[in-house]
Amino acid sequence: MRYAILADIHSNLEALEAVLLDVDKQGGADVFWCLGDIVGYGPNPEECIKRLSQYQPLTVLGNHDLGATGELDLSYFNPDAAAACLWNAQRLKSEEIRYLSQLPQKAVTDDFTLAHGSPRDPIWEYVLSSAIAQANLAHFETFFCLIGHSHIPLVFESAPGDPGHLRELPLRLTLGERRLIINPGSVGQPRDGDPRASYALYDAEQRLIYHHRVPYPVSITQEKMRLAGLPPRLALRLSLGR
Numbered sequence: 001m002r003y004a005i006l007a008d009i010h011s012n013l014e015a016l017e018a019v020l021l022d023v024d025k026q027g028g029a030d031v032f033w034c035l036g037d038i039v040g041y042g043p044n045p046e047e048c049i050k051r052l053s054q055y056q057p058l059t060v061l062g063n064h065d066l067g068a069t070g071e072l073d074l075s076y077f078n079p080d081a082a083a084a085c086l087w088n089a090q091r092l093k094s095e096e097i098r099y100l101s102q103l104p105q106k107a108v109t110d111d112f113t114l115a116h117g118s119p120r121d122p123i124w125e126y127v128l129s130s131a132i133a134q135a136n137l138a139h140f141e142t143f144f145c146l147i148g149h150s151h152i153p154l155v156f157e158s159a160p161g162d163p164g165h166l167r168e169l170p171l172r173l174t175l176g177e178r179r180l181i182i183n184p185g186s187v188g189q190p191r192d193g194d195p196r197a198s199y200a201l202y203d204a205e206q207r208l209i210y211h212h213r214v215p216y217p218v219s220i221t222q223e224k225m226r227l228a229g230l231p232p233r234l235a236l237r238l239s240l241g242r
């Protein structure tokens with residue numbers, strides 16, 4: 001079985017299409033997993049939900065998804081994120097709001113727990129230090145955990161008797177005897193300095209996770225954002241990957 005692991009699409013249809021095409025190019029995936037934040041920031045919330053639904057992904061709820069349902073006080077977001085979240089929410093039909101509202105905060109499948117932020121605090125916590133990653137090991141029971149939220153492709157490897165360490169997600173990661181927390185990076189708004197869409201493929205037979213980067217036409221997404229009146233800073237950051 002092969003699994004496509006996508007996170008933080010953020011209403012970026014051009015990035016999503018480029019990733020879906022790349023999944024095909026890499027030999028396809030039997031199952032899709034989505035680690036939350038399908039919407040928010042970008043210009044195509046409805047289209048991204050519809051396109052992704054075609055793959056019937058196992059999806060968990062992100063903070064921006066929750067924001068778009070109206071069930072979250074948007075003052076928790078910075079002003080640009082809040083403005084974009086409100087704009088996204090206004091574009092969604094009741095059917096899509098219902099879809100986002102019923103997403104679970106965590107999902108467990110095979111050896112993996114899926115959560116947007118962290119298994120300890122799925123909506124808000126960022127796993128960006130070894131100490132926070134280590135503290136989260138007690139909050140999931142599977143061997144591996146997949147997260148999004150920070151938009152930075154990372155892996156935390158635990159080791160008995162040492163604090164473990166957080167590092168950049170390599171192009172090829174072998175699943176072995178250590179518990180891992182893995183962030184595949186963001187499809188629609190990468191923040192590690194590389195503007196290309198980021199995602200991962202898991203090959204269960206080989207026990208390997210492959211990290212992929214995919215270029216997409218950023219300027220098309222930016223032009224849509226400009227026409228929509230979305231905050232200029234959010235469009236600019238797409239070409240910086242920050």
Ligand code: ZN
Pocket residue numbers: 008010037062064149150151
């Ligand atoms: Zn996000």
